[in-house]
Amino acid sequence: MTAALVVDGLRVRYGAVDAVRGxxxxxxxxxxxxxxxxxxxxxxxxxxxxMGAAPVVGGDVRLDGVSLLGRRSExxxxxxxxxxxxxxxxxxxxxxxxxxxxxxxxxRSRRNGNGLERAYALFPVLREYxxxxxxxxxxxxQQQLAIGRxxxxxxxVLLLDEPSLGLAPKMVDLVFETLVRIRAEGLAVLLVEQRAxxxxxxxxxxxxxxxxxxxxxxGPQDADDTERLVAAYLA
Amino acid sequence: xxxxGFLNLTWPTFANGLALGGVxxxxxxxxxxxxxxxxxxxxxxxxxxxAGGFALAYGAQWGLPNxxxxxxxxxVVLALSAxxxxxxxxxxxxxxxxxxLVATFAVAFLLQNVALLAFGPLGKSAGSLALLNQxxxxxxxxxxxxxxxxxxxxxxxxxxxxxxxxxxxVGLHMRAxxxxxxxxxxLGMRANRVIGGAVLVSGVFAAVAxxxxxxxxxxxxxxxxxxxTIYVLAGVVLGGLNRPVPATLGGFAIGFAxxxxxxxLPSSQSQYLPSFLFAAVIVVLLVRPNGxxxxxxxxxxxx
Amino acid sequence: MSALRRLPELVGPAALVVACALLGxxxxxxxxxxxxxxxxxxxIVVALYVFIGNSGVLSFGxxxxxxxxxxxxxxxxxxxxxxxxxxxGLAHFLLVTNVGNVPSLALAAGVGAxxxxxxxxxxxxxxxxxxxxxxxxxxxIVNNVLTYDQSIGPGENAFSSVPQxxxxxxxAVGALICVAVAFVYQRSRFGRMLRATREDPAAxxxxxxxxxxxxxxxxxxxxxxxxxxxxxxxxxxxxQAGSLYLDLTFITLAMLVVGGSASLLGAVVxxxxxxxxxxxxxxxxxxxxLLGWHLTVPVGTAExxxxxxxxxxxVLRPSGLTGGRExxxxxxxxxxxxxxxxxxAA
Numbered sequence: 001m002t003a004a005l006v007v008d009g010l011r012v013r014y015g016a017v018d019a020v021r022g023x024x025x026x027x028x029x030x031x032x033x034x035x036x037x038x039x040x041x042x043x044x045x046x047x048x049x050x051m052g053a054a055p056v057v058g059g060d061v062r063l064d065g066v067s068l069l070g071r072r073s074e075x076x077x078x079x080x081x082x083x084x085x086x087x088x089x090x091x092x093x094x095x096x097x098x099x100x101x102x103x104x105x106x107x108r109s110r111r112n113g114n115g116l117e118r119a120y121a122l123f124p125v126l127r128e129y130x131x132x133x134x135x136x137x138x139x140x141x142q143q144q145l146a147i148g149r150x151x152x153x154x155x156x157v158l159l160l161d162e163p164s165l166g167l168a169p170k171m172v173d174l175v176f177e178t179l180v181r182i183r184a185e186g187l188a189v190l191l192v193e194q195r196a197x198x199x200x201x202x203x204x205x206x207x208x209x210x211x212x213x214x215x216x217x218x219g220p221q222d223a224d225d226t227e228r229l230v231a232a233y234l235a
Numbered sequence: 236x237x238x239x240g241f242l243n244l245t246w247p248t249f250a251n252g253l254a255l256g257g258v259x260x261x262x263x264x265x266x267x268x269x270x271x272x273x274x275x276x277x278x279x280x281x282x283x284x285x286a287g288g289f290a291l292a293y294g295a296q297w298g299l300p301n302x303x304x305x306x307x308x309x310x311v312v313l314a315l316s317a318x319x320x321x322x323x324x325x326x327x328x329x330x331x332x333x334x335x336l337v338a339t340f341a342v343a344f345l346l347q348n349v350a351l352l353a354f355g356p357l358g359k360s361a362g363s364l365a366l367l368n369q370x371x372x373x374x375x376x377x378x379x380x381x382x383x384x385x386x387x388x389x390x391x392x393x394x395x396x397x398x399x400x401x402x403x404x405v406g407l408h409m410r411a412x413x414x415x416x417x418x419x420x421x422l423g424m425r426a427n428r429v430i431g432g433a434v435l436v437s438g439v440f441a442a443v444a445x446x447x448x449x450x451x452x453x454x455x456x457x458x459x460x461x462x463x464t465i466y467v468l469a470g471v472v473l474g475g476l477n478r479p480v481p482a483t484l485g486g487f488a489i490g491f492a493x494x495x496x497x498x499x500l501p502s503s504q505s506q507y508l509p510s511f512l513f514a515a516v517i518v519v520l521l522v523r524p525n526g527x528x529x530x531x532x533x534x535x536x537x538x
Numbered sequence: 539m540s541a542l543r544r545l546p547e548l549v550g551p552a553a554l555v556v557a558c559a560l561l562g563x564x565x566x567x568x569x570x571x572x573x574x575x576x577x578x579x580x581x582i583v584v585a586l587y588v589f590i591g592n593s594g595v596l597s598f599g600x601x602x603x604x605x606x607x608x609x610x611x612x613x614x615x616x617x618x619x620x621x622x623x624x625x626x627g628l629a630h631f632l633l634v635t636n637v638g639n640v641p642s643l644a645l646a647a648g649v650g651a652x653x654x655x656x657x658x659x660x661x662x663x664x665x666x667x668x669x670x671x672x673x674x675x676x677x678x679i680v681n682n683v684l685t686y687d688q689s690i691g692p693g694e695n696a697f698s699s700v701p702q703x704x705x706x707x708x709x710a711v712g713a714l715i716c717v718a719v720a721f722v723y724q725r726s727r728f729g730r731m732l733r734a735t736r737e738d739p740a741a742x743x744x745x746x747x748x749x750x751x752x753x754x755x756x757x758x759x760x761x762x763x764x765x766x767x768x769x770x771x772x773x774x775x776x777x778q779a780g781s782l783y784l785d786l787t788f789i790t791l792a793m794l795v796v797g798g799s800a801s802l803l804g805a806v807v808x809x810x811x812x813x814x815x816x817x818x819x820x821x822x823x824x825x826x827x828l829l830g831w832h833l834t835v836p837v838g839t840a841e842x843x844x845x846x847x848x849x850x851x852x853v854l855r856p857s858g859l860t861g862g863r864e865x866x867x868x869x870x871x872x873x874x875x876x877x878x879x880x881x882x883a884a
Contacts, residue, residue, distance in 0.1 A: 051421055077423035089418040091411055101404070102411055106423025153423060276667065326853045332667035333596040337791060338852045340598075344788045345845030351838040461784075465678070472671055506686045513675035513682075520672045521660055 003028045004064060004188035005050070005081070005157045011058035012045045012212075019045040021212040022059065027157065027188040032179055034199040034206030034218075035192045038233050042212040043192040044086055047159045050190075051083050052076045063157065077106035082155035086162050088146040092135030096126055099134050099149055106153035119148030122178060140171030147178060157188045164195055176202055196229050208232040248495055250382035256491030257389030258447050262467040263474070263486020264396060265437040265444070270476055271413030272433040274332045275324055276468065278339035280441060281460030282346035283319075287312040287445025288455035289350065292359035309442040316438030320431070343461065350457035358456030361449040381450045392443060393483065396436065400479070405432050413477055466493065466509075469516045543866075548721040550865030551806035552714055555580060558810060559710035570706065572817035577709035578770050580809040582786075583793045584716040585763035587805035589756045590794065592729055594736035595665055598787060599657070599673030602680035603761040605782035606653050607646035607768025609684060612697045615642045615773070620699035627688030639703045643712070643769040650765015651758050658757035662750050677787060685779040696778045704774040712770045716763050720802050723759055732756050789816065789841075792848040798858025803865050808858065812847070816840045 003026040012020035020042040027033040035043050048054035050061050052073045061068045068076050077083075082103075091099050100116050107115055120127040123144040129137060134145060143163055150158060160179075164172045176198065183189055193199040200206045201223035208216040208229075216232040262280065269277050290311040294304025323342055327335050400406035408429045411419040420426055448463070449455055467486050474485020489512070496505045555577065562573025586600050614637045616624070621633055637645065661672050685694055704712070723729045732752040735742040743749060771777060789812070797808015818826070819840035822833050851858060 053417070053421065072426070073417075073420040074423050074425055077421060083421050085418060085421065089415060091414050091418075093414060094407075094411065098407055101407060102419065102422050102424070104423075105404070105408065105425070149422065274667075276671075323849065323853070330852075330856065333670045334852065334856065336667060336670050337596065337795065338849060340788060341792065341845050341848040341852065344785075345842055345849065348838040348841035348845065352836050352842065356837075468671075469675070507682060510679045510682045513678040517661070517672050517675045520664060520668045520675075 005190065006062040006065075007046065007050070007059070008062065009059035010046065010049055010056065010061060012042065012049050012054050013057045014045075014055060019054075019212055020049065023207075023209065023212070023214055024059075025190075025207050025214070027190050029156070029188050030183055030186050032183050032189040032191055032203045034203035035190060035209060036194070036196045036199050036206055037209035037215075039194075040211075041209040043209055044161055045212075046209070047083060047161050047190070047192055050076070050081060050159060074105070077153070077155075078108065080106075080108065080153075080156035082106065082150035082153055082158050084146045084150045084158070084160040084163055086165070088142050090134045090137075090142050090145055090149070092133065094134055095131050096134050096137070096145060097130040099145055100126070100152055103149035103152040106155070108154070115152040115154065118154070119152050122151065122181070123148050140167050140174070143167060143171065143175060144178075147175070151182070155187065157190065158182060159190045159192075161192050162194055163191075164193060164198075172198070196233075197223055197226075200229070210234075247379065247382075250379065250386075252491045252494030254379070254382035254385035254447070254451070255494035256487040256489075257385045258444050259463070259467050259470060259490025259493075260483050260487035261389050261392055261440045261444050261447075262463065263471045263483050264393070264479070265440040266464075266467060266486075267471055267476065267479055267482035268409065268433045269324075269437045270471075271479065272409060272416070272430050273324060273328065273335075275327075275335040276332065276339065276476075277319075277437075278336060278464065278468075279319065279343040279346060280437075280467075281462075281464030282343050282350075283312050283316055283438065283441040284445045284448060284460035284463070285346070285350060285455065285457070286315050287442045288361060288449040288452075288459050289354060289359060291361040291446065291449050292455050295361055296359065305446055308445055309439070312442040312445060313435065313438045316434055316441065320434045324430075324434070343464075347457050347461065350459075354457060356457065358454050358459070360454050361452075381447065385447045388443060388447065392440060399436070405429065409433055410479075413479075466490075466512070469512050472516050473519050544725060546865040547725075547802065548718065551584075551717050551721075551802050554806050554810060555710060555713045555717060559706055559713075562710075563706045569821075572813075572821065574704060574706060574709050574774055576810060576813040576817065577706070577713045578704065578767060578774055579790065579793065579813050580713040580806055581709075581716045581767035581770055582764060582790050583797075583805045583809040584713070584720050584802070585760050585767055586790055586794050587760075587799065587802060588720050588723060588763060589753075589760035591799050591801065591805065592724060592732045592736065592756050593753050595753065596670040597673040597757075598670050598791075599676035599680075600760065600764050601782055601787045601790065602677045603650040603654055603764035604768035604771065604786070605680055605684055605779070607650040607765025608697075608772040608777055608782060609691045609768075610649040610765070611642040611646040611769035612700050612772040612777070613691055614645065615639065615701055615703075616697070617699045617701075624695055624698060625688065625692045627693070628691075629689045632690065639701065639708075639773070642773075643766055646769030646772075647762045647766035650768065651762030653765070654761020655754070655758045658754045658761070662753040662757060677783070681779055681783045684782075692778075694779065696776045697772055698776045700772055700776070702773055704770050709770060709774070712766065716767065717802065717806065719759065719763060720805075723756070724802065728752060728755055785841075789844060792844050794858075795848055795856075796851050796858055798860035798862045800857065800862030801860055801864045804858050804860040804862060807860055811859065812844055815847070816844055819843055 005027040007023055007025045010020050010023045011018065023042070023046060025033065035046065037043055045054050049056050050068065052068065052071050052075070056069055063079055063081060068079065068081070091102065097116070100119050104115050125141055126145060126148055129141070134142065137145060147163065163175050167175065179189055179191065179202065191199060191203060200218050201220055203220070206218045207214055208218060210233060222228055266277055266280050269275055287308045290308040291304050294307050299307065319342065323338060327338050400410055405428070408419060408424045409432060412424065412429050452459070466489050470485035470489030471482045474481035474483070476482060496508060558573060558577060562570055562577070565573065582604055589597055589600070613625070613632050614635060618636055621628060657676050661669065664672055684691060687693065731742070731747045734745070735747055735749045735752060739749065793808040793812040794805055795808070796812050797806070798804025819835055822835045823837050823839065825832060825834040
């Protein structure tokens, strides 16, 4: 399995604070990789660093062997890395369809006709509400919109920053099921989550981050081993 | 023939109000677009218009046909606009909006004095288009041609802008950038292109405003455009700096009011208009200071 | 001993002022006006600095306090016989009241301070661009009122027949007073609290500092100094409403930015340097002899030079010539790298 995304000894520093200290991980095509850990562990910083939106002071980030460092965010997006940001960051005043169209900016080819179809196929509710203002959607629907928006660009790598935050259980199920479908289509998925247990159960492997450092790598078989999880968080 | 008795409002005055309102609406768009994507209040916007005015004056002096003069005007304004973007806006993008305001303030004074130096205190006449200042006889009422043309042009430009913003990808990105610049970039929006586009449209509107204003003012001087910019800025703040439609309406309202009151009220009563205007601006800023500027975070994201 | 340590912070700027005054007292009569103008500009820029430098909030409106101070001092010291001619609509009380030179300056300061307090009460909640635009609105309003209200001043006419009491020593002493007040303020706990809000608003608020109150205090003090400077100014030149408006706002802001808005030294250095340039090029419009060459420049050159300089400084070195640093004793290790040009504090 070729690793699509490689993070190699990444160091991120905000002013005097080291947010990420030498993190290394890999995400292959057709894999879901989890990145879990307590608040402030550096998970979001890692995603932002990959997208070129955080101050990287060391290490490397590579997509199919090519370094992403030093590139502007829009260039990283155009190379095939899509981010579903924390808090969704949808454009409330624009319509659902316009939000999706924004995602098309990162599209690398126009081969597959109407890119929005992919989002509508995955999330039928978006088709139904396509002309509505995005702010009128519920939290769960907005999350679907955020993911759909990331997918219309047909990325190779999908980064998600706490997609289950603030969602009702049914919605969380939907999101996780969608990730399984996306994985089946061959994308490399890096999932940052607070819900450790579900993530560990779902992902092919999960990296536990605490205080900017990698503590542990867990597999799905460890999902029920709460002691191990807690120990990893508190170490 | 009065429209509204107590204001001594006649049709020509009403038309003038509409005309000035139209020009101010265009200027409001120019200022508002750039603010939306760059969080930069371009105090030097009036100087772009001034440059356009001087271009027209030179065109007249060289005996160029009107349409060539107008093209020349557009060329000069767009070139100056691009130059400002490269030399001033881009290097300053990481700074706070307040610093950017001070910088454009400095540029405004710089350009004004360059014009003073180059063209002298008396300015130049943009004469040949003054034909448009002649009145049309519409059903017995004399309305200046330029008033009608102003309104029509402004309406046309705004309609085109609306099409640009709602039907094209770059327009969509401009709207998105004004709401949340960082996220738009993360989705692949080419920041420089969108900013360049906003600067371009802003420049085009400045050129149009230059043409319309120079017809009414006849003489283009080194102070051309400064007071207008100040009033339009007030109107835009009143309307809502980061929201395109209300900002345009704000600009229009100020222009309309100025145009009408200039003609309708005796000067002793309209003298203190600027005070009321800016008092209203201050009240708006106090009541909803955040409504103006919080969309999408601070200045650093634009790097 | 920490008070002594800080003394260079006061002595540096003060020495520069005194040097300027000494130089000005020794030159020929045709050059002296430039020095006088420079010294009054120092007062204005220091007034600006007290607020902008310590709070990090931009104010476009301080010249309105200068104008109010100028109006106060001018109306109250103009030769009584000249008043009806120059100020036909003047209120009766003002028509009959006259005060001496120093009281007029004190009153000018008082009016400036009160005006700043009134303006500041609502406006000090604002930061950043909103503050810039709101204070600009104040400038517009005051200019509008002063231009057209004949009951409080000459309206559109120029002030004349005001005793020209601002000679080289009054200007110098005035500037020194402003420098001293600025120094005392910034070393006081109020000044230090305000600077803390500039450096780190969240930490300052957490420490219980009221950003609003400290800003209001600084604004009022700086308004008083600005009014005082206005009083000095009207005793120097026959001013009009239009000369206390955008041009003066621009040039004093330029002086502060170029010198370095975060330090008192910066304010003084900026005022002296930019004023020197401005004076030189203004004089050159009539021709000057420099090192054997005769130089004549067109009108407007001075403003172009200053404007370009200001733009360059903002783009290339926003912290100004002094980098926002004060003068300090060499032995002391001070933390280098002060904040740059005004930024929104909260």
